[in-house]
Amino acid sequence: MSIAKPWIASYPPETAPSLEYPRVPLTHFLEEAAAEFPERHALYFMGKRLTYRELLTMSYQFANALIKRGVKKGDRVAIMLPNCPQAVISYYGALFAGATVVMTNPLYTERELIHQLHDSGAETIIALDLLYKRVTSVKHSTPLKRLIITSIGDFLPLLKSWIYPFVQRRQGQNPQVVYGGEVEAFLSVLKESAAKPVVPDVDPENDLALLQYTGGTTGVAKGVMLTHKNLIANAIQCRAVLYKCERGKERILGVLPLFHVYGMTTVMNQGISIAAELVLVPKFNVKEILSLIDKTKPTLFPGAPTMYIGLINHPDLGRYDLKSIEACVSGSAPLPVEVQNRFEELTGGKLVEGYGLTEASPVTHSNPVWGKRVNGSIGLPWPDTDCRVVDPATGEALPQGEIGELAVKGPQVMRGYWNRPEETAAVLQDGWLLTGDMAYMDEQGYFYIVDRKKDMIIAGGFNIYPREVEEVLFEHPAIQEAAVIGVPDPYRGETVKAYVVFKPGQQIGDSELDEHCRKRLAAYKIPRFYEVREELPKTMVGKVLRRQLQEEEKARHHREEQEKTS
Incomplete structure (x- = not known):
């Protein structure tokens, strides 16, 4: 069946609907940038800068170190680091060694x-010294054989690196790392290794660059298999959409965690592919971000709504130049539209909404940055990305304007879930990825997410999409954040409950x-219950954890039922 693509007519003339993707490993971007701009700054971290030549040299050194320690093609190497130079060096070093990277959230519990x-079978992990105790406590329950431990202080400017251990002790963070045998220091591993170039033996189309775990917000985390080609393609698609960006001249604010695929693609992979300077931020703190923007003058700032909301509502905002x-x-x-408009007023730049999921490397849609954008829409499919809206029950494509499940197809779509053929078959059909998101498309090819299929509330037979109710709550000038879930209702089956966070100094009934x-x-869509919170539970990239709110609600409901019967 041929799929009409009305979105192509809506593309800005500068963005081609189809692109060329070189058959190269992901490491090619770094080698290319270092060859063309060896002395350009690649990384900025708390005052310390590394050039592209230094970054490539260290990545080669790390690759040689891994190979010497027995890491072979296809082995999984886990990286459990916040945004810091070591995260980038470890990532490219592992890829140069032919390994598959397993990005690991530093906030993960032992379980x-x-x-x-x-699940991944990773035998090597690169972790922060502050996480040493947690990693060693799980070592005997996992295939881990070797630990490479680093400190934030390893890549600070000289004076800060001297002071850092004292600051750690003052804050009660004095990790007792026992080096020797299977536990090695990152800097020692780097310094003792040859800087000779490493040519990875990689088939970009079939070999995995990344096992990225997802599903933590909806159940047991699954390893998404992303090839070198998947990640190369998404970075190149990103470049085509951000067509005004100039090679060797951009500076990207890296607030999104690199261990999340959104930050990995839009900050690191795309950034290095255009030889940008990456301003790495290990932790999001609104005042520090405002100061950093004022000081380092980034040109690009991929982020999440919560980040922009935090910045525009900060009382000291007027003191900083954005x-x-x-x-x-x-x-x-x-x-939220209000957030978009206010942020653009403050910066003079463009802020547009996009959409993606880990299974698609992750970006599939965005509004044109410098073209026609539609408020409330996730925008147009990216070049070479096919989309359709299907009936969730039959899988049949639905006509324009009807709500169904969004399905996507393109060079950025995953190979499948690691060791989970049944779950792969459930979401990947003839190359089409079923996203689990309910959506519709307008006549110009702009797509609109209505909500997660799993989050839909059915009250008295009516379908209610939490996102719609949240958008309405956002429109109230006193509300900073809102989240909506379905809660049990004896009469309607489910009803609507809203959690709201008020702006500083605001309060309404x-x-x-x-x-x-x-x-x-x-x-039938109006919330029956409101709960005021100081903050909402979120993932590291600012996505509200509705599942956690639902679990809290279930636990509360269970307690109340027990109290009634006791």
């Missing part, structure tokens, strides 16, 4: 860590919220 390391920012693509959660919603929503 989550055991699952990921056991005018260097030219483009931002927001992902991981819906972008349920009746005013009710009145606000009543003007904008059908009666």
Whole structure:
């Protein structure tokens, strides 16, 4: 069946609907940037800068170190680091060695860590000294054989690196790392290794560059198999959409964690592919980010709505210059229109909403950064990305304007889930990836996410999409953040509960919220309950964890039922 692609007519003339993808390993981007811009700064970290030549040299050294320690093609190497130079060096070093990278969230509990390391079969891990105790405690329950430990202080400017151990001790963070045997120091491993170039024996189309774990917000985390080609393709698609970016001249604010595929693609892979300088930020702190933007003048700032919300609501905002920012693509959660407009006023740059999922490396859609954007839409499919909306029950393609499950197809779509053929078959059909998101397409090819299939609330037979209710709550000037879930209701089956975070100094009652919603929503969609929170539970990239709110609600409901019967 031929699929009409109305979105191509909506593309800016500068973005081609189909692109060329070189058959090269992902490491090619770094070698190319270092050859063309050897003295250009590649990384900025807390005042320390590394050039592209230094980054490539260290990546070669790390690759040689891994090979010497027995890492072979296809072996999995886990990296458990925040945004810091070691994360980038380890990533490219492992890829040069022919290994498959397993990015590991530093916030993982022991249970989550055991699952990921056991499932992936990783025998080597590069971790922060602050995580040493946690990693060693799970070692005997996993295939881990070798630990390479680093400290934030390893890549600080000289004075800061001297002071860092004292700061650690003052904060009660004095990790007792026992080196020797299977535990080695990152800097020692690097320094003792040859800097000779390593040519990875890689088939870009079939060999895995990455096992990226996903599903933590919906169940047991699954390893998404992403090839070198998948990641190369998504970086090149990103370049085509950000067509005004100039090679060797951009500076990217790396606030999104690199251990999440969104940050990995939009900050690191895309950034290095255009020889940009990556400003690495290990932890998101609003005041520090404002100061960093003012000081380092980044031109690109990929982020999540919560980051932009935090910046525009900070009381000291007026003291900082944000005018260097030219483009931002927001992902991981819906972008409220008010946030978009205010951020653009402050920076003079463009902030647009995009969409993706780990299984697609991750980006599949965004609004044109410098073309026609549609508020409330995730925008147009990226070049070479096919999309359709299908009936969730039959899999049949639905006509334009009808709501169904979004399916995508393109060079960035995963090979499947690691060692999970049944789960792969459930979401990957004839190359089409079923996203689990309910969506529709308008006549110009712009797509709109209505909500997660799993998050849909069915109240008295009516389908209610939490995102729609959240958007309405966001429109109230007192509300900074909102999340909506379905809670049990004896009469309707489920009903709507809203969690709200007020802006500093603002506070309103349920009746005013009710009145606000009543003007904008059908009666059956209006929240029956409101709960005020100081903050909402979120993932590292700012996606609200509705599942955690649902679990809290279930636990509360269970306690109440027990109290009634006791």
